[in-house]
Amino acid sequence: MRDTRRYERIAFNLLLLATLIIIAPVGIIVFIVLWHGLPGLSWEFLTAMPRDGMRAGGIFPAIVGTILLTIGTAVFSIPLGILAAIYLNEYAERNWLTRMVEISIINLAGIPSIVYGLFGLGLFVSFLGFGASILAGSLTLAIMTLPVIITATREALGSVPNAFREVSFSLGASRWQTVRGVVLPNAIPGILTGTILGLSRAAGETAPILFTVAAFYLPRLPESIFDQAMALPYHIYVLSTQVPNVSLKVQYSTVLVLVALVFVMNLTAAYIRSKFRKRKTW
Amino acid sequence: MRRPFEYVIEKAIFLSGAASILFVALIFIFLLKEGLALFGEVNFFSFLLGTNWYPISDPPQFGILPLILGSVFVTLGAIVIAVPLGLAAAIYTAEVAPRSIRGILKSGIELLAAIPSIVLGFIGIIFLAPLLKNLFNLPSGLTALAGSIMLAFMAMPTIVSIIEDAIVSVPKNYKEGSLALGATHWQTIYRVILPAASSGIIAAVMLGIGRVIGETMAVLMITGNAAIMPTSFLQPVRTLTATVAAEMGEAVSGSLHYYSLFAIGIILFIISFIINILADMFLNRSRSRR
């Protein structure tokens, strides 16, 4: 009997060790990025245009580019994603068509990001002739983000108790009236959370924007959605692998900006999620 | 009585539902459109099994076997690292950790998932590669091993959360029954709970594999980019994904090189399709137990 107890204690300690091995790097990475990146952060760095082939000046266009791409992704993926989730959760019957839709979503979620880049290149840049542009990049990122939004919205819709729907129907409401009056309003926090998380992922992606929008050195802001743009993830990639003699400080600072952006979005989503959980009345 | 707006929006809802099918089809079609053009000039089997990837030499050779093996090496290495660690962490979080820190642990793992892959690649070339170089006395630390380690960390959040889900949904009476018979907590975990969660665990492994095979930027930065047949983990390799990312910038639109990269895209699409369908099957089996 004593032996089994000892095994158990050893086993549990090993489990704890494994968990720490996974989580410690997060803290370490955040620390390193902050430590090395913070000194390079200045108002000028954040708001000035790059100069001297990116060895001086700031990363303002990259920040703007990432923000524009994120907005573009949101515009194209959020309405479509929410409507698709409404279809799946509120309207669809259990038949082969619905199953195909679900399988498609699972596949979209698993397609490698570089394949999205190829797709964006083939369809938006070449075939539709948008060229390497914010439009092409946003559309590509939007399709990539779609499954995340659909899944999160479906969960949010599914968490609304069926009793509410039944009450609404019993008063003579049509299906759409029920969705709009009772289901959606109560699913909004969950939808918001999932959407923000999806967009934060899109903001950090490099591969889909490689051939569809990203430029490395554009010392001016984009003027239309048909323009190319700089973007933080691509900027980091080029700075750290293609450009010689860029100070490490500049690289770290750019990484810090991206990490900060992504973390702020994640924290916002987590905050919404917990605030909503406290206020739920059912 | 049903207003016209409602009619329009319901039509929009149905169309949106079908859109996902449309997009998958579109992606496949456009990959085929550009990728199949390669096979007009290059034999499919010499593409798939050829051991020389020299797309810009004269004459060009388009054998992707070194790239496939590169992906396989890196993926295998990552899974070997990520699955035991991920399984352990999932068990700890779901069964062993005191309730108070469970939330912190889950947040920590979520935070790991939130780090963009480009950032992990960046950290990798600055810290991991030199570390490996010194540890193993290599000419360069940019190797398959570096890629495997980095990708293991990227796959772990997925693996941990799916296994944790599966463990948590094992019916409580399985656990209570085992404990009532006098088994320790640990014995209950590995004799009762884990077997019951096996479908979920398999699904997690598959999705982890999918995540790793599909990763592009971090591998591009850290595996050394040598498109040769790999013979050890301490060598630089090139994966399928990194090849596309690295070379598309140089490939002339409409050239064989251009088509060959799309052909690689087709292969990647098919691989991820199969993995995802299988994983979904296992996930469904896991869920239907609840």
Add this chain to the structure above:
Amino acid sequence: MVTEENPKSEILNPKIRISKLNVWYEGKHALKDLTLEVEHKEIMGVIGPSNSGKTSLLKTLNRLNELYPGCRTEGEVKLDGKDIFKEIDKHLLRKRVGIVFALPLPLPLSIFDNVAYGPKLHGLKDKSKLKEIVEMSLRASAIWDEVKDRLSSPAFTLSGGQQQRLCIARTLAVEPEIILYDEPCSGLDPISTLKIEEAMRELKKNYTQVLVTNNVKQAARVSDRTAFFLMGEMIEMGATAQMFTSPRDKRTDDYISGRFG
């Protein structure tokens, strides 16, 4: 008044006429060959042990059972002479046939918005008319005095009994002709129960009501006629007084006296 003793009586214009109704849920035969009439402005009590088909009956009357995918219906139900499956739009039907569920189910809205939800669905936008209807409905369900000062507070802050009366008000706000009650007082304290029964008696002036209840004594107190269901079949139906003093079927007698159930 029509009773089982006088079957040859001409039944002119019952409010609801059910003929040979059969309902299945996922293959399970929930209602078997039901034939029943409900008169205008009466309270029809429906009693019987669980799984006897009482709730299935209610949910067929407003076609709410169509929300359940495995449900199949055969037979005829007529409201004021019109077939509810073929001749009446189901959304309009549900406006005319309201239902109060077993658990108080306020929507996560304010008291006012709960009651106003229904009329708004059917196109009422005028704010003053909405206020009128809300007040009228809350008065008719005997709860106006308790909530008139806090119409904008959330509905879940009310007690269980108050919430249930709110749900009655919510149903009344769409101005139905028939009100169905599915064990409305289960889980409520005796005082709330009494208040709801009082409200039902008041509502008799203007509405036809069907009350499904597990509480046999409640049926005795409130309903004009009572129907006894057992395992999907209607065993007996008649004037309440007669049913409770001298039921014709032994099973009815056993159930009412509590020998089973």
